[in-house]
Amino acid sequence: xxxxxxxxxxxxxxxxxxxxxxxxxxxxxxxxxxxxxxxxxxxxxxxxxxxxxxxxxxxxxxxxxxxxxxxxxxxxxxxxxxxxxxxxxxxxxxxxxxxxxxxxxxxxxxxxxxxxxxxxxxxxxxxxxxxxxxxxxxxxxxxxxxxxxxxxxxxxxxxxxxxxxxxxxx
Amino acid sequence: xxxxxxxxxxxxxxxxxxxxxxxxxxxxxxxxxxxxxxxxxxxxxxxxxxxxxxxxxxxxxxxxxxxxxxxxxxxxxxxxxxxxxxxxxxxxxxxxxxxxxxxxxxxxxxxxxxxxxxxxxxxxxxxxxxxxxxxxxxxxxxxx
Numbered sequence: 001x002x003x004x005x006x007x008x009x010x011x012x013x014x015x016x017x018x019x020x021x022x023x024x025x026x027x028x029x030x031x032x033x034x035x036x037x038x039x040x041x042x043x044x045x046x047x048x049x050x051x052x053x054x055x056x057x058x059x060x061x062x063x064x065x066x067x068x069x070x071x072x073x074x075x076x077x078x079x080x081x082x083x084x085x086x087x088x089x090x091x092x093x094x095x096x097x098x099x100x101x102x103x104x105x106x107x108x109x110x111x112x113x114x115x116x117x118x119x120x121x122x123x124x125x126x127x128x129x130x131x132x133x134x135x136x137x138x139x140x141x142x143x144x145x146x147x148x149x150x151x152x153x154x155x156x157x158x159x160x161x162x163x164x165x166x167x168x169x170x
Numbered sequence: 171x172x173x174x175x176x177x178x179x180x181x182x183x184x185x186x187x188x189x190x191x192x193x194x195x196x197x198x199x200x201x202x203x204x205x206x207x208x209x210x211x212x213x214x215x216x217x218x219x220x221x222x223x224x225x226x227x228x229x230x231x232x233x234x235x236x237x238x239x240x241x242x243x244x245x246x247x248x249x250x251x252x253x254x255x256x257x258x259x260x261x262x263x264x265x266x267x268x269x270x271x272x273x274x275x276x277x278x279x280x281x282x283x284x285x286x287x288x289x290x291x292x293x294x295x296x297x298x299x300x301x302x303x304x305x306x307x308x309x310x311x312x313x314x
Contacts, residue, residue: 011253011298013251013252013253013261013298013302014251014252014253014254015249015250015251016249016250016251016252017245017246017248017249018234018235018245018248018249018250019245020235020245033217033234033235045217046216046217047234047235048213048216048217048218048219048234049218049233049234049235049236054216054218055215055216055217055218056216
């Protein structure tokens, strides 16, 4: 018994906080409980107290944690190596991704939008002025605020895009 | 003396459970006899916290992020501790009222438990909780 008592003296317990938050993906807003140890989120699970989801999470919500962290072989959270940290570009027909800088990326995106819009622009249809471009589609994001998504769709519609959608509809 | 009371209370509680829906009860004390819980479980389905009464063995659902004793909702002073070698047992603590509550995570463990046996088998968690400075949230001994 003394041997076990000594072993018990040396045991270190690990503390964790349970913090509730809301899933960032679609508009349902399911509750998520995060386990926080030493300022690092180590686990996420559905919040059973939340009346919206009652502890359940969809596949996107369940894997929310892996946006930032994955577990290594010892079970410790490490930053996910698959996170994108730089803009990547794959040329048409190529099978590899190249790193580009933001300046090149943004002007290239603007050039291609202009090119595609000019090539597919439809001014009138059946005698009615439509001024649309069916050659471009635009995807909103649940990671952006409602205000940002509002500006996105204003910009898209102003250049004639009619094929608008949002990742929450998937 | 106290174990004799459990025999009576347990039979009464079983009858009471047939007549009442304990899902309508949101208190930290037992809905049948008013004692504090002796043990908690996180259910396998959705992780809901189930409290088990020390006297009459009634089981009822309670919030995860609220202290069953003092009603503390501040998530900075709630939480739990665990032994890294045992992910399926936690001791939920409240730093405001300094009470602790042993909890078994059925999702991690993968099977049902018998709370009375689990309470005895986790005596080391009681020792660790006292070492960390917490008091037991409710037990038969408290009636002495």
